[in-house]
Amino acid sequence: MAGGNAIRGSRVGAGPMGEAERGEAAPRMHVSYFCASGHVTTPAFAADAQVPETWDCPRCGLPANLDSENPPPPPKIVPYKTHLAYVKERRTDAEAAQILEEAVSALRARRAAGEVIY
Template sequence: MAGGGSAIRGSRVGAGPMGEAERGEAAPRLYVSYFCSNGHETRPAFAADAQVPDSWDCPRCGLPANLDSSNPPPPPKNEPYKTHLAYVKERRSDSEAAEILTEALTALRDRRARGEVIY
């Protein structure tokens, strides 16, 4: 082969941008503005006859956004992780826990006194 260029030249059918004449006309679009609590504006495009959703996730920060620029939705509350013990402490007072523990220890000691094997 001679030359320093590419050995493959030319183009195939449909390879290049031919414009709308070949692809057909684009569907009419509607651009809608959504606003998040961080002040970001997002403008997704919808088909002109599509039903526009009331909310949209902001692609920059992930917070929910709505159509009202003066009153965007607040960020969602993230509850901190709770351990099993934290949930138990919400349901029982310290005195209730001490009473339950005393009952359980008494029952365990009675079983041991009768000679039961306890694992």
């Protein structure tokens, strides 16, 4: 059995709803953006706002633009390169073998001189 002072169908702090109480909404325009996956996104902008050229598709994350015939291509994904991959771009196998031989001979000379190498 409910108490006599309960407010039903509303929450605390709720006021009257409706456009008359809130004021009129600002004029808006809807702009369609097209991505390479064929998705169409239509965000709303203020009527006097500057519309951006590109927009990220909320469904697939690809960039979208205003041209339905020529949507922007997906960005090229560059694979992660390790340090060794960058070194191999700069040095040939012959240069790497020469550098390794120089380093090994330097270590052997230090050991022959009695230096402790960890």
